[in-house]
Amino acid sequence: KTVFEFKGTQSEVNTVMALDNGNIMFTEAGPKPRLIEVSREGKIIVDMPIQAQTKDHHLQTRMARKLPNGNYLIPQLLDKVVREYSPDGKVVWEVKTPNWPFTAIRLPDGNTLINCTLGNLVIEVDPKGQTVWSLSNDDLPGKPINDACGGHRLPNGNTVITSHHAKANETKLIEVNRDKKIVWTYTNSKNASIHHFQILDTNGVALSGKPLR
Structure with a gap:
């Protein structure tokens, strides 16, 4: 049974995030890139323009996140920048990146x-x-990273990273500690890759706190 549905109006919907306030947050890619928050009843609560290039809609944004302060953190791939926006669309912080940012x-x-x-x-x-x-x-x-899309910072300070372009029997997930030592890797025999992920527990014990992903 479908309990919620909202159709995008442009080229793509790049991000979906369920918020603590019950709303659903989306980013839309297209000629007028934007971030919106929608109530469960389908009412648009926030409609914020994103200051992104419009030549390539697919490479506008990924993995936008709402921050505890109410702002939005948005990786902008082709612009090679991560920006923090206030709800009224003002850029309040940004950092240039050496390559396309996917997760922030x-x-x-x-x-x-x-x-x-x-x-x-x-x-x-x-x-x-x-x-x-x-x-x-x-x-x-062994150079195991092959398209570092998704990431997750664990409570112990370690970082887990995807290799989105990894194929069958190649490293698809890797966990490293602060000293850049490999803790574990994951692979399987399928050609399907991993774009993003969430670690739920370690050794059967649920991770504490909100997931940093």
């Missing part, structure tokens, strides 16, 4: 973890935009 996670200490897809790169920046931690294939044996 605001951490409890105010830093932002960013996965840069085809750069096979993960960076963590502080509120001033300075890189305080990074991970690339140069840090890892």
